[in-house]
Amino acid sequence: MPVRAERDRESPGRAASVLRVARAQSGDRAALEALLRDHQQPLYRHVRTITGDPDLAFDVLQSVLLIVVRRLAGLRDPRWFRAWAYRIATREAVRAIRRRSRDLMLFDGATALDNVPDTTPEADPMLVRACADRLGALPPAAEITLRLHYLEEMSLVEIAEALEIPLGTVKSRLAYGLVRLREELGPVTA
Numbered sequence: 001m002p003v004r005a006e007r008d009r010e011s012p013g014r015a016a017s018v019l020r021v022a023r024a025q026s027g028d029r030a031a032l033e034a035l036l037r038d039h040q041q042p043l044y045r046h047v048r049t050i051t052g053d054p055d056l057a058f059d060v061l062q063s064v065l066l067i068v069v070r071r072l073a074g075l076r077d078p079r080w081f082r083a084w085a086y087r088i089a090t091r092e093a094v095r096a097i098r099r100r101s102r103d104l105m106l107f108d109g110a111t112a113l114d115n116v117p118d119t120t121p122e123a124d125p126m127l128v129r130a131c132a133d134r135l136g137a138l139p140p141a142a143e144i145t146l147r148l149h150y151l152e153e154m155s156l157v158e159i160a161e162a163l164e165i166p167l168g169t170v171k172s173r174l175a176y177g178l179v180r181l182r183e184e185l186g187p188v189t190a
Contacts, residue, residue, distance in 0.1 A: 017035075017038070017081070018078045018081070019078075020035050020038075021072075021081040022078045024072060025073055025078065032069065032072070035081075036068070036069070039082070039085055040061070040065070042152050043061060043064060043085060044058070044061045045147075045152070046086060046089055046090070046093075046144075046147070046152065047060045047061055047092070047093045049143065049144060049147055050097065050140075050144065051093050056096055056100065057093070060089070060093050060096045061089075063092050064088050064089045064092050068085055080161060082154070082158060082162075083154070083158040083162045084161070086148070086154070086158070086162030086163075087161065087163070087164060090162060090164075131181060132151070134181055135147060135181070137184055138181065139177075141173050142173050142174075142180060145173040146178070146181065148162065148163075149174060156170050156171060156174070
């Protein structure tokens with residue numbers, strides 16, 4: 001599937017977001033609050049996809065937002081804020097799962113990933129719902145890549161940066177996930 005070049009170009013909304021990041025880095029509290037508000041829900045959805053637990057995802061999100069606030073001044077290029085924030089969220093979610101998994105093994109030998117629930121997007125169309133319902137059946141790497149690209153509308157380069165993997169790996173996970181999703185869905189009629 002070809003990469004959508006228009007996502008990688010600077011749009012007016014993207015330019016405003018970059019400006020907001022730069023203003024927040026320079027100490028503008030209102031810009032920082034707006035930046036966090038704009039990214040809170042997408043980051044929560046991403047973390048919830050990884051953890052599978054709304055309560056754990058909320059706790060992880062709080063940690064992520066604190067880390068973002070504390071480390072924002074060190075971000076070299078404001079254009080990479082979104083990928084940088086997703087990278088932090090991914091790392092924190094994985095750490096939380098590992099901690100919970102260790103804790104659960106101490107008590108009953110269960111793992112935190114056994115009961116990952118399916119999540120559905122807020123959109124209502126039947127095809128989108130059918131796809132989102134089936135994403136949980138995919139391997140986690142493919143699921144996360146598909147969610148970031150199609151539901152969070154991140155570019156392939158942003159996904160590579162957020163997940164700290166090569167661009168080629170993002171492309172192969174996306175292709176593999178799409179093939180598996182098509183197999184899961186079978187013939188779909190709208």
